[in-house]
Amino acid sequence: NAYKVAILGATGAVGEVMREILAERNFPVSELFLLASERSAGDTLDFAGKAVRVRDAATFDWTGVDIGLFSAGAAASEIYAPKAAAAGAVVIDNTSRYRYEEDIPLVVPEVNPQRIADYQTRNIIANPNCSTIQMLLALKPIADSVGLERVVVSTYQAVSGAGSRAIQELGRQTLGIFKQEEVAPAVFPKQIAFNCLPQIDVFQDNGYTKEEMKMLWESRKILEIPDLPLSATCVRVPVFYGHSEAVNVVTRKKLSAEEMRALLCNAPGVQIWDERETGGWPTALDSAGKDATWVGRIREDCSHERGLNFWVVADNIRKGAALNSVQIAEILIRDYL
Ligand code: A2P
Secondary structure (H helix, E strand, C coil), rough: CCCCEEEECCCCCHHHHHHHHHHHCCCCCEEEEEEEECCCCEEEECCCCCEEEEEHHHHHHCCCCEEEEEECCCHHHHHHHHHHHCCCCCCEEECCCCCCCCCEEEEECCCCHHHHHHHHCCCCCEECCCHHHHHHHHHHHHHHCCCCHHHHEEECHHHHHHHHHHHHHHHHHHHHHHHHHCCCCCCCCCCCCCCCCCCCCCCCCCCHHHHHHHHHHHHHHCCCCCCEEEEEEEEEEECCCCEEEEEEECCCCCCCCHHHHHHHCCCCCEECCCCCCCCCCHHHHCCCCCCCCEEEEEECCCCCCCEEEEEECCCHHHHHHHHHHHHHHHHHHHHHH
16 A cells, blocks of 8 residues: 655755655655645655655645645644645644644654554644653653653753754854854844753743643653653754753652663663763764664762663654654554555
């Protein structure tokens, strides 16, 4: 069997990698539709060696499309996901638009693949936030074996998570500094080059940002631990690709660093890189372009007898977005379509 697949947001940072990953993993595509706004309609993009024309999503007829991979922002998903779903396509939505709706499955294939079965209610499956996905790959085996009492996480997030204009802004500001030409912030609220910005997405009433609350809401939903205590600080850093996270977890039963290492050795999607010597740990640059989620700096927390610290890194555009979506699509066609 082969499937008609549409990518909404095909010209964007995630859409581009969705196209690459479909080809790389030989996803059985009978026809690929590339959709964007009228701004890029008419452009051509490569798919598996063939030129494919970009179409305007506003005038696209969804009839006959089997799978829609959406990454054009929450506002576009709001308009097009119900349209595509009503026409019979299963939408895998990479935006935050449907993640928190009770009857929409929110899926990380290594963590809760069984939830994909719930797609039929709305014909929409939500892909979680990039920071949540990589953290849960490491937390799931711990949650299952010894239970989680509390999680505290700080993120160091790449600009690509904010889209292709954000990638350009970091590039132009960096060059501008060397040329002594100021490039004013447009995508980010302050200069991102040579800086760290402790705000991702908008502020909430409780003083957290929405990105921070996404990590709480989504972890609870995916792990099915509705009262999980979790506190996040999300920071944008001048890195192009790859999110890094420093995670502190207090477990219900004691887990030693050695035991955590053994657990994660068998965790799907996780690679341990933890040598306890200079340079023996993963970085964002190491993760860029790779599928794995890398875990390093595993150590027992010297301030709590059931605490553990670790560092987790993944390519936010791949595992954090495009790859996770395509993995969901692979399970969907294998088990359900
Ligand atoms: P376009 O190229 O027409 O602007 P990024 O996340 O890198 O900023 O990319 C966003 C993607 O979403 C682009 O492909 C962009 O297309 C697409 N997009 C944004 N808004 C809409 C919309 N209202 N309808 C369709 N596609 C959209």
